[in-house]
Amino acid sequence: MPQTLPLHTLSSWQEQLADLLTDPLELLRCLNLQPSEVGYSEAALHEFPLRVPRAYVARMRPGDARDPLLLQVLPALAELAQTPGYALDPLEEASATVAPGILHKYQGRVLLITTQACAIHCRYCFRRHFPYADNRQSRADWEQSLCYIERDGSIEEVILSGGDPLALSASHLDWLFERLRRIPHLRRLRLHTRLPLVLPDRVDARLCEQLRALPWPAVVVLSANHAREFDAAVDSACAKLREAGVTLLNQSVLLAGINDEAEPLTALSQRLFSAGVLPYYLHLPDPVQGTAHFDVSLARAQELLATLRARLPGYLVPRLVREEAGKPGKTLL
Ligand SMILES: *Cc1c(COP(=O)(O)O)cnc(C)c1O
Numbered sequence: 337m338p339q340t341l342p343l344h345t346l347s348s349w350q351e352q353l354a355d356l357l358t359d360p361l362e363l364l365r366c367l368n369l370q371p372s373e374v375g376y377s378e379a380a381l382h383e384f385p386l387r388v389p390r391a392y393v394a395r396m397r398p399g400d401a402r403d404p405l406l407l408q409v410l411p412a413l414a415e416l417a418q419t420p421g422y423a424l425d426p427l428e429e430a431s432a433t434v435a436p437g438i439l440h441k442y443q444g445r446v447l448l449i450t451t452q453a454c455a456i457h458c459r460y461c462f463r464r465h466f467p468y469a470d471n472r473q474s475r476a477d478w479e480q481s482l483c484y485i486e487r488d489g490s491i492e493e494v495i496l497s498g499g500d501p502l503a504l505s506a507s508h509l510d511w512l513f514e515r516l517r518r519i520p521h522l523r524r525l526r527l528h529t530r531l532p533l534v535l536p537d538r539v540d541a542r543l544c545e546q547l548r549a550l551p552w553p554a555v556v557v558l559s560a561n562h563a564r565e566f567d568a569a570v571d572s573a574c575a576k577l578r579e580a581g582v583t584l585l586n587q588s589v590l591l592a593g594i595n596d597e598a599e600p601l602t603a604l605s606q607r608l609f610s611a612g613v614l615p616y617y618l619h620l621p622d623p624v625q626g627t628a629h630f631d632v633s634l635a636r637a638q639e640l641l642a643t644l645r646a647r648l649p650g651y652l653v654p655r656l657v658r659e660e661a662g663k664p665g666k667t668l669l
């Protein structure tokens with residue numbers, strides 16, 4: 337008897353990463369939706385292409401034009417609005433770039449843009465206008481970035497970001513970990529990634545071995561915005577990471593129409609905990625051109641947080657933060 341398994345369970349993570357869904361009309365067909373009923377925009381697609389793993393599409397609800405997973409990836413008409421005060425680089429990351437692909441804004445921590453690739457394109461992304469092409473890392477650039485970390489003894493933590501650092505191949509990660517291992521003042525390694533959520537097969541035995549073998553504790557910060565982003569495969573990926581000694585945290589973005597109610601935020605914290613992940617940050621969206629329709633006011637955010645504090649144990653309440661250019665850390669609200 338031929339087995340009918342969902343396609344994504346049949347192929348390796350590399351194959352899945354090479355087979356992302358990029359055609360919005362195909363996505364909408366999979367979900368039995370019409371372009372007009374979801375506010376799809378081809379112009380928005382050209383500004384920031386669609387990319388979404390099929391394993392993530394499988395968690396969307398067919399027929400639901402307001403599906404919280406769909407809304408995170410669908411190129412929408414609302415993105416074309418030009419909003420005064422909204423910038424291409426609101427965090428002034430360009431000025432914090434101290435070496436190719438390195439942002440050094442906060443004490444003791446540097447953020448390393450490891451790759452421009454992401455497995456998923458999130459419409460609210462504050463890096464949607466990031467000049468990735470200018471930050472493409474050649475070996476020589478890598479050396480320059482690593483020398484910067486080597487020279488500054490106050491850097492205790494390297495944060496691998498992107499793009500998505502887990503979009504890098506295992507051998508590239510090996511090379512990077514080996515280089516970082518030689519820097520004596522490092523104490524922690526952090527990865528900001530969405531891959532364990534959107535393409536859970538990325539968490540394979542090789543990755544777990546690589547993380548287990550690190551000389552310092554590793555922290556993986558996921559970015560789930562909704563409880564429905566979790567399924568059994570994601571639970572299993574999280575369990576494997578924890579078995580490899582990784583501390584799992586989550587940062588979310590407060591997004592209008594996706595999670596800006598007490599119910600989904602409460603459910604998200606509870607779902608995170610059951611996967612062994614603690615909530616870390618809840619970000620107010622950055623004022624990035626093309627994302628104003630996701631905005632939630634500070635007053636509303638604070639009201640939601642008060643509700644979470646009343647409903648949940650303190651360790652399941654994320655810190656409400658906003659990033660502001662030129663501040664020594666994220667601003668607690
Ligand atoms: C968010 C961020 C960090 C890490 O901040 P934490 O508060 O330690 O999570 C570091 N560098 C940059 C540039 C950041 O944006």
Ligand code: SF4
Nearest residue numbers: 454457458461499530
């Ligand atoms: S995975 Fe992260 S960096 Fe990539 S588009 Fe989504 S939010 Fe942006």
